[in-house]
Amino acid sequence: MTPVQPVRGTQSLLGEDADRLATVVAAFERVRRLYGFKRVEVPTIEQTAVFARTIGETTDVVSKEMYSFEDRGGESITLRPEFTAGICRAYISEGWQQHAPIKVATHGSAFRYERPQKGRFREFRQLDAEIIGSGEPQADVELLGFAEQLLRELKIEGAILKLNTLGDPETRSAWRDALHEHFRSRASELSDDSRARLERNPLRILDSKAHQDWPVVDSAPVIDDFLTDEAADFFGKVTQGLDAAGIHWERAPRLVRGLDYYRHTAFEFVTDRLGAQGTVLAGGRYDGLIESLGGPQTPAVGWAAGIERLAMMIEVPARETSRAVLVPLGERAEAAAQRILADLRRTGVAADMAYRGNMKKRLSRANDAGAAYVIIVGDDELDRGEAQVKNLATGEQRAVALDDLTAAVIAA
RNA sequence: GCGAUCGUAGCUCAGCUGGUUAGAGCACUGGUUUGUGGUACCAGGGGUCGCGGGUUCAAGUCCCGUCGGUCGCCCCA
Numbered sequence: 001m002t003p004v005q006p007v008r009g010t011q012s013l014l015g016e017d018a019d020r021l022a023t024v025v026a027a028f029e030r031v032r033r034l035y036g037f038k039r040v041e042v043p044t045i046e047q048t049a050v051f052a053r054t055i056g057e058t059t060d061v062v063s064k065e066m067y068s069f070e071d072r073g074g075e076s077i078t079l080r081p082e083f084t085a086g087i088c089r090a091y092i093s094e095g096w097q098q099h100a101p102i103k104v105a106t107h108g109s110a111f112r113y114e115r116p117q118k119g120r121f122r123e124f125r126q127l128d129a130e131i132i133g134s135g136e137p138q139a140d141v142e143l144l145g146f147a148e149q150l151l152r153e154l155k156i157e158g159a160i161l162k163l164n165t166l167g168d169p170e171t172r173s174a175w176r177d178a179l180h181e182h183f184r185s186r187a188s189e190l191s192d193d194s195r196a197r198l199e200r201n202p203l204r205i206l207d208s209k210a211h212q213d214w215p216v217v218d219s220a221p222v223i224d225d226f227l228t229d230e231a232a233d234f235f236g237k238v239t240q241g242l243d244a245a246g247i248h249w250e251r252a253p254r255l256v257r258g259l260d261y262y263r264h265t266a267f268e269f270v271t272d273r274l275g276a277q278g279t280v281l282a283g284g285r286y287d288g289l290i291e292s293l294g295g296p297q298t299p300a301v302g303w304a305a306g307i308e309r310l311a312m313m314i315e316v317p318a319r320e321t322s323r324a325v326l327v328p329l330g331e332r333a334e335a336a337a338q339r340i341l342a343d344l345r346r347t348g349v350a351a352d353m354a355y356r357g358n359m360k361k362r363l364s365r366a367n368d369a370g371a372a373y374v375i376i377v378g379d380d381e382l383d384r385g386e387a388q389v390k391n392l393a394t395g396e397q398r399a400v401a402l403d404d405l406t407a408a409v410i411a412a
Numbered sequence: 413g414c415g416a417u418c419g420u421a422g423c424u425c426a427g428c429u430g431g432u433u434a435g436a437g438c439a440c441u442g443g444u445u446u447g448u449g450g451u452a453c454c455a456g457g458g459g460u461c462g463c464g465g466g467u468u469c470a471a472g473u474c475c476c477g478u479c480g481g482u483c484g485c486c487c488c489a
Contacts, residue, residue, distance in 0.1 A: 005479080005480070006480095008480075008481095059487085060487045060488075061487075061488070064413075064487090065487075065488085082488095110489080112488075114486095114487075115414090115484095115485095116482085117482075117483060117484070118483065118484090119489085124489070125489090126489055128489095196486095204487085209485085209486095259488090268489095275483075276483080276485085277488080279489060280489070282489065303489090304489055306489030307489085308489085327448085329447060357441090358446095359447045359449095360447090360448065361449095362449090363449035363450090364449050364450080367449045368450090374448085376447075388447095390448075392450075393450095395448095
């Protein structure tokens with residue numbers, strides 16, 4: 001038996017896989033500033049009620065996927081399964097309301113107790129962007145622009161924006177009732193899974209993967225027939241804004257979102273490159289959420305993206321390399337090399353030192369590290385106040401005065 | 413929670429219908445080159461065959477259980 005094992009569904013990454021995640025986060029941070037979203041930090045843990053009340057008691061996320069535990073004070077605490085609820089809690093309890101409307105963004109780990117599979121982990125990382133306190137369709141457009149530009153900068157091809165509206169509360173409940181009626185009348189034609197969804201969450205039958213359900217789904221009532229004038233107008237303004245901004249989208253009239261808090265705009269960027277986990281970034285408008293946490297009626301829109309899923313789709317990131325690697329030979333040389341190394345780093349030159357093994361080994365390590373130069377320091381060189389600088393690409397080597405090392409290594 | 417599949421060296425894997433000291437490539441260490449890499453050659457270290465039990469004269473190989481990985485269902489980023 002292995003002495004220690006990682007917790008199921010957690011990851012420990014080194015090298016390319018770790019670099020991929022960092023690349024995604026770096027792009028997110030860059031685009032975030034372009035769109036004027038403020039960086040925020042929120043706790044990894046919240047009182048369980050924060051998630052239970054907002055996400056929906058009947059959703060799988062709340063009913064079976066939360067990492068909840070009782071702390072020593074007897075309080076029920078939950079590891080965040082997403083960011084939105086925690087950010088809204090902070091909006092209320094930290095006085096962020098005074099800055100409304102606010103555009104905020106964050107990223108970090110989230111936790112869901114699920115069976116791991118491709119693109120899905122128990123501890124996973126999300127990017128998150130929210131606009132709180134803004135009920136205008138322009139907010140939806142701006143938020144989608146952020147998402148679209150992020151995916152574009154990550155060079156993720158083939159992720160298409162599927163867009164729908166769930167309407168306002170009246171729309172949604174009228175449509176839901178009609179769907180419920182429709183599916184119930186034809187329950188015998190539905191798959192077992194969908195029959196189970198009938199009472200719990202009839203909307204989800206719409207995106208059932210079972211072929212058996214297709215005919216019933218195709219003939220189901222469509223949201224457009226239930227939209228109030230206001231809801232239709234809002235959606236029209238969102239789509240016009242997207243068109244004006246040059247953001248491509250596809251209408252997905254059967255797109256619904258799993259979490260209870262969504263209203264009006266709902267969207268997903270989907271791909272066929274990640275197996276069963278095609279959704280790479282998703283979100284929507286959640287005008288009722290903050291109220292459900294005891295705050296004032298506050299309109300808001302947001303999205304979340306799976307960092308691991310994005311990381312699987314980007315090109316291999318460029319390797320991080322040192323500009324120069326020092327190879328000291330002998331104790332006196334090691335002390336001198338420490339000095340040179342510190343000087344190089346303080347002047348902004350990425351440098352490293354190979355201090356074990358024979359010379360062949362050390363040069364080999366410098367080569368593996370992708371260094372442009374190797375600086376060889378031995379007693380002979382020290383006595384002359386110089387070091388050997390070798391260009392690993394060309395193989396050429398020359399003596400350079402210790403004082404000129406930084407310049408020699410910076411110069412192309 | 414359900415289903416399928418896999419689990420042999422640090423990594424990727426081979427090991428045929430059960431049969432002597434379990435192999436390869438890469439990586440690692442040393443050497444060919446007492447201070448010169450990227451190529452090549454030589455040598456070396458490293459394995460309770462996930463774990464537990466069972467069948468058998470004999471189990472890495474068959475059976476059961478268990479833990480873990482992977483992929484799918486549900487659901488979701």
